[in-house]
Each structure stands twice: as structure tokens, then as C-alpha cells.
Amino acid sequence: MKKITLFAAALFMAGSVFSAITVEKLWESTADMPAGTDAKQGVGYDGTIYIQDKAALKIYAFAKVG
Structure with missing residues (x-):
């Protein structure tokens, strides 16, 4: 019973940490990708x-600057 209580408390704490995460859009590019591209993946690094x-x-x- 003690292990279940500790597990439940740890799960509750982990849930409260993850619920505090927010995502905010800081910028967007208005440039258009060329038509017919076969872009399948992308990555962001250093802005x-x-x-x-x-x-x-x-x-x-x-x-970010254009």
C-alpha cells in the first residue's frame, strides 16, 4: 500500500509539472515554399x-529576420 501511495504521489507531481508547460509562437515566415515541393522533414537550429x-x-x- 505504501508503494502505491508513493507512486500515486509521484504521478501527481509529474502531471502538475507537465501541465505547466505552455507553447508560444514567437515568429513565423511569410515566405512561400515553391509549388510541388517534396519537403518531408525539417529542423530548427539557432533561430x-x-x-x-x-x-x-x-x-x-x-x-527569423526574413
């Missing part, structure tokens, strides 16, 4: 988003 265009064999970079 820049990189999107892979497999059909054109290119990587597009979108920065």
Missing part, C-alpha cells in the same frame, strides 16, 4: 528552420 526538398535536392533555410 533558423531548415526544410529538405527531396525533389529539387535542395535545403531551404528560413531565418
Whole structure:
């Protein structure tokens, strides 16, 4: 019984930590991707988003400043 109580308390604490997380949009790019792209994945690093265009064999970079 003691283990179940401790587990329930730990689960409650973990739930309260995760419920405090909020997501806020800081910026967005208004640049349009070329039509017909085969972009399947992207990654963000140091204020820049990189999107892979497999059909054109290119990587597009979108920065916060434009």
C-alpha cells in the first residue's frame, strides 16, 4: 500500500509539472515554399528552420529576420 501511495504521489507531481508547460509562437515566415515541393522533414537550429526538398535536392533555410 505504501508503494502505491508513493507512486500515486509521484504521478501527481509529474502531471502538475507537465501541465505547466505552455507553447508560444514567437515568429513565423511569410515566405512561400515553391509549388510541388517534396519537403518531408525539417529542423530548427539557432533561430533558423531548415526544410529538405527531396525533389529539387535542395535545403531551404528560413531565418527569423526574413
